[in-house]
Amino acid sequence: MVVFEKPKALTDAVLHYCPGCTHGIVHRLVAEAIDELGIEGKTIGVAPVGCSVMAYDYFACDMIEASHGRAPAVATGVKRALPDNIVFAYQGDGDLASIGLCETVSTAARGENVTIIFINNAIYGMTGGQMAPTSLIGQVTQTSPYGRDPKTQGYPINICELLATLDAPYYLERVTVNNVQHVRQAKKAIKKAFQNQVEGKGYSLIEVVSACPTNWGMTPQKALDWIETDMLPRYPLGVYRDKDAEAKKED
Amino acid sequence: MSEKVLMKGNEAIAEAAILAGCRHYFGYPITPQTEVAAYMSKKMPKIGGTFLQAESEIAAINMVYGVASTGKRAMTSSSSPGISLKTEGISYLAGADLPALIVNVQRGGPGLGGIQPSQSDYFLATRGPGHGDFHVLVFAPSSVQEMADLTSKAFELAEKYRMPAMLLADGTMGQMMEPVVLPEPIEKVEEKPWAVTGTKGEREHNIINSLYLKPAELEQTNLDRFARYKIIEETECMWEEFMMEDAEVCVVSTGITARVSRNAIVEARKQGIKVGMIRPITLWPFPKKPLIEAADKVKSFIAVELNMGQMKEDIELAIRCKKPVALCSRVGGMIPSPDEVLEAIKKEV
Numbered sequence: 001m002v003v004f005e006k007p008k009a010l011t012d013a014v015l016h017y018c019p020g021c022t023h024g025i026v027h028r029l030v031a032e033a034i035d036e037l038g039i040e041g042k043t044i045g046v047a048p049v050g051c052s053v054m055a056y057d058y059f060a061c062d063m064i065e066a067s068h069g070r071a072p073a074v075a076t077g078v079k080r081a082l083p084d085n086i087v088f089a090y091q092g093d094g095d096l097a098s099i100g101l102c103e104t105v106s107t108a109a110r111g112e113n114v115t116i117i118f119i120n121n122a123i124y125g126m127t128g129g130q131m132a133p134t135s136l137i138g139q140v141t142q143t144s145p146y147g148r149d150p151k152t153q154g155y156p157i158n159i160c161e162l163l164a165t166l167d168a169p170y171y172l173e174r175v176t177v178n179n180v181q182h183v184r185q186a187k188k189a190i191k192k193a194f195q196n197q198v199e200g201k202g203y204s205l206i207e208v209v210s211a212c213p214t215n216w217g218m219t220p221q222k223a224l225d226w227i228e229t230d231m232l233p234r235y236p237l238g239v240y241r242d243k244d245a246e247a248k249k250e251d
Numbered sequence: 252m253s254e255k256v257l258m259k260g261n262e263a264i265a266e267a268a269i270l271a272g273c274r275h276y277f278g279y280p281i282t283p284q285t286e287v288a289a290y291m292s293k294k295m296p297k298i299g300g301t302f303l304q305a306e307s308e309i310a311a312i313n314m315v316y317g318v319a320s321t322g323k324r325a326m327t328s329s330s331s332p333g334i335s336l337k338t339e340g341i342s343y344l345a346g347a348d349l350p351a352l353i354v355n356v357q358r359g360g361p362g363l364g365g366i367q368p369s370q371s372d373y374f375l376a377t378r379g380p381g382h383g384d385f386h387v388l389v390f391a392p393s394s395v396q397e398m399a400d401l402t403s404k405a406f407e408l409a410e411k412y413r414m415p416a417m418l419l420a421d422g423t424m425g426q427m428m429e430p431v432v433l434p435e436p437i438e439k440v441e442e443k444p445w446a447v448t449g450t451k452g453e454r455e456h457n458i459i460n461s462l463y464l465k466p467a468e469l470e471q472t473n474l475d476r477f478a479r480y481k482i483i484e485e486t487e488c489m490w491e492e493f494m495m496e497d498a499e500v501c502v503v504s505t506g507i508t509a510r511v512s513r514n515a516i517v518e519a520r521k522q523g524i525k526v527g528m529i530r531p532i533t534l535w536p537f538p539k540k541p542l543i544e545a546a547d548k549v550k551s552f553i554a555v556e557l558n559m560g561q562m563k564e565d566i567e568l569a570i571r572c573k574k575p576v577a578l579c580s581r582v583g584g585m586i587p588s589p590d591e592v593l594e595a596i597k598k599e600v
Contacts, residue, residue, distance in 0.1 A: 011456075042449035046317075056458045062447035065460040066318045068314035073305070076326065077317020078447070080301040081275055085449050103313070106306035139462045 006032035009040045013057045020213035021219025023051060023119065025177045026186070027058055029118060030090070033191040034061065037198060043086040044078050046071040048100075050092035051125040057129020065139040075114045086197055094124045097157050098135040104159070111168030111202045115193045119212040120161060122231065129215030133157045136234055141215070145203035160207050160240040170202035172241040176209035176232065178224040185237075201243070209235050255430040260398045260527060261286035263431050264328065264354055264418065265294070267402035272437040273324040273352070274300035277311040280332060282366045283422040284356035287328040308333040312340030312353070319349040320459040324406055328354035330422070331372050334380065341415055342381025347462025348407035348445075348476070352402070353387070354418045356425035357557075359584040367584020369421030370506055373561035376419045377535040382474055386480055388416035388487070389534040391505035395429035401532070403434045406488060410441070412479055415505030419534060423507035423586070441587060480536075489532035490541055492522065498527030501545045501600045503566050504555035505531055507586060512555045515592035526596050533564070539569035544568035552598045555579045555592055 006012075009031035012020035034040050039231045040061050042138040056063035066074040071089035079087045093164040096104050096118050107114070121163035123141055124130040134156050138147040160174045171193060175186035186208060193204035209231050239245070258266070267285045268276070276291040288304065295302035301318075305311035311327045318325035331338060334355045344351050353573075355370050359365040379385045388408050390401040398420060405416035447457050463469035494516055495501065504512045509530045519526045529545060531538050551574050554563035562580045567576050579595035581587045 040450070041452040044321075044447050044449060053462060056460055060456055061452075062449055062456050063458045063460075064317070064447055065347075065458070065462055066316070067313065067339055070309065070316075070340070073310040074317040074320070076303070076310075077277070077314035077319075078273070078321055079317075080303065080314070080323075081318040081323045082448060083320040102306055103310050106310065171298035 005154050007035045009034040009060050011060045012056055015058060016054060017051065019053070020211060020223055022177045022208070022210040025183060026117065026119060026208050026210065027055070029183070029187045030191050031059065032187060033194045034057040037194055039086045039194070039198065042084065043088065046075045046078070046087070046185065047092040048089070050093040050095045051121065052090055052092060055090050055128065063118070069095050069098070070103055071095065072103040072114070072116065074110070074112070076107055076112050079112060081113050086115070086194065088194070089118060090113060090117045090119070092119045092125070093121065093132045093134040097159055101133075105153070105163070105166070106201040106236055108163045108169045108203050108205065109166050111170065113200055115197050116151065116203055116205040118207045119210045120159070120207050120235065122156075123215045125210050125212050125215055136230060139191060145196060158235065160205070163205060165241040169194050169204060169205065169241050170243045171204040172238050173239045174207040174209065174235060176227055178227040185227070187232065209237070221241040253432060254361060254430065255427055255432055258395055258431050259286055259426065259428050260392075260395045260420065261356065261425040262290050263395045263399040264402050265290035267399035267434055268326055268352065269294060269298065269300070270434050270436040271324065271403045271406045272325050272440040273406065274298070275305050275318040275323060275325040276301065276328050277303055277305050277314040277325070279305050279311050279329065281330045281333045283358060283425050284328050284354065286329045286425070287354060291295065306334035309339060312337040315351045316344055316347070316349065319344060319351045320347070320447050322443035324336055324440050324450065326352035326354065330358045331354050331360050331369065334375065335370060338381040341387060342383050342385065343461055344415040345379070345381065345385035346383060347459050348413040349415070349459065350406075350413055352405050352409060352413045352417060352418065354420070356420045356422055358422050359582065366422070366475065366566055368420050368507060368586060369559060369582065369584060370508070370557035371561070371582065372419065373534065373556070376417050377537065377565070379550045380417070385476065388412070388483070391415065391420050391532060391534050392418065392420050392424055393506050393509045393530060394513060394553070395424070395427065395431045397532070398424060399431050399433055400442060411542040412483060421506040423432050429510045457565040484536040487533060488536045488540065490538035491530045491542060492528065495527035497525050497528065498548070499550050500524070500526040500596055501549045501552045502526060502527065502528040502555055502592070503531065503542070503561070503562065503594070505534065508557060511587055511589055512592050514589040515596060518589060518593055521598050524596060524600055537565050537569060542566060542569040543571070545559045546573040549574060553579055553595050554577040555587065555595070557586065558582060
């Protein structure tokens with residue numbers, strides 16, 4: 001008897017991610033949401049530039065590879081052309097919060113009816129561990145060898161909090177996947193972000209605080225612990241916008 | 252649609268694009284092409300299309316990339332500084348073999364330059380506007396009628412060869428008004444088997460992509476693309492000849508300067524000077540054939556252009572430097588008068 005299956009929305013391709021990387025978990029959660037909502041046949045995904053650049057090989061739905069940071073603009077184009085399809089972008093922190101911040105904010109401000117999955121692991125993974133816009137104060141990376149100094153390198157950008165200042169976003173939640181309980185919550189949030197789009201409610205973004213053991217220079221277990229001890233104090237989990245809940249409150 | 256209407260060049264582009272089945276326009280305000288966006292913003296909502304004023308030129312070209320990925324006709328328009336920003340997206344369109352129309356109503360540069368007409372993006376357009384080895388189809392209209400006709404042609408060829416096309420107009424073409432007969436509307440844009448439209452559970456997933464990590468694979472995509480380019484160079488060159496039968500001097504010019512040159516040539520002929528003109532309509536592919544043929548007959552060529560001699564280099568390459576090529580040019584938004592061109596012609600006699 002099969003008790004645990006690979007979601008149909010994932011292909012059979014072998015993932016290239018490093019051991020202990022949480023991209024695999026999040027890919028699976030996205031695929032499970034697509035399966036459960038029965039939307040694979042009409043879903044179009046947009047892959048970023050970064051570690052998940054090859055996500056187009058891993059998701060079984062139609063896929064587009066975007067240039068660095070432009071996934072929300074590409075997703076906007078696709079959604080405007082095919083409003084009945086489901087469009088999601090999967091982006092890392094360099095892609096979404098640095099080079100593509102303008103596209104991120106503007107797409108959210110327009111309230112495009114798309115789903116954004118945002119992997120925040122506080123580092124540029126693909127290029128070998130440089131400082132990201134979300135790197136923590138004091139975090140040592142290849143390009144902040146003495147630790148991120150706010151005097152010269154500024155402060156981390158909190159995307160959910162930033163986007164929550166806008167009127168249009170429908171749903172913004174920050175989750176993580178460093179333990180079973182958090183993974184289950186992440187799954188719930190991701191599914192809701194897709195469900196919102198199916199119902200035509202508008203822009204949803206799920207920020208997933210993720211681990212990069214390779215570039216953090218940690219064992220996989222230590223990396224998951226570091227999420228808890230160092231990442232979450234800066235990036236508190238929770239719902240930053242949920243128009244469903246707000247409407248219920250008013251009722 | 253056979254009656255003549257009086258239109259601004261920029262509006263003729265917009266209307267022709269709609270008639271060509273384009274229902275998705277993304278742009279960002281910049282002089283002197285803003286009328287394209289203004290026209291689209293009025294018209295698109297009424298015909299179920301998309302007009303979206305993007306947050307940047309970069310976002311606009313990437314929205315075009317998104318629509319193009321679905322197999323639908325999409326366009327953006329801008330002017331020189333904006334085109335610099337779009338080059339990233341144009342390279343990705345080329346790398347992913349996607350058709351799309353980019354309109355460049357050129358102004359003077361470099362930098363912020365000015366807002367007066369220019370043809371100084373000739374190199375940018377014809378050498379492949381972006382990183383990597385590629386070309387885009389480049390059309391240079393010389394009348395409002397051609398603004399409309401070449402818009403249709405650009406969409407048609409972009410789809411036929413799966414590559415971006417650029418309408419490279421100078422600011423004068425965008426701003427001037429002329430009577431124009433609009434093209435017949437296209438009822439339906441063909442479905443594309445390669446497009447991302449959702450698998451509907453009926454096929455393997457389609458992927459729109461320009462990343463090839465294996466060098467041999469990437470090399471092959473370049474070779475395949477250039478094999479297509481070769482066919483285009485052999486079959487799709489467009490040009491117009493004017494008074495070339497007995498010409499001893501050949502003017503080569505496009506856009507507004509071709510019109511100025513035409514007046515100068517008519518005047519020169521009155522004075523008994525045997526001069527004609529070859530007007531390239533496609534700049535890539537560049538019409539080398541009529542030029543190399545002319546090189547056997549004429550004494551010299553004159554490139555008349557609004558830049559420091561960019562097309563002059565293509566003429567020299569096309570005729571393999573068999574004959575001298577003089578340059579008559581004004582830049583920065585200045586336009587030569589017919590008298591200035593006439594003087595340049597007289598120097599060659």
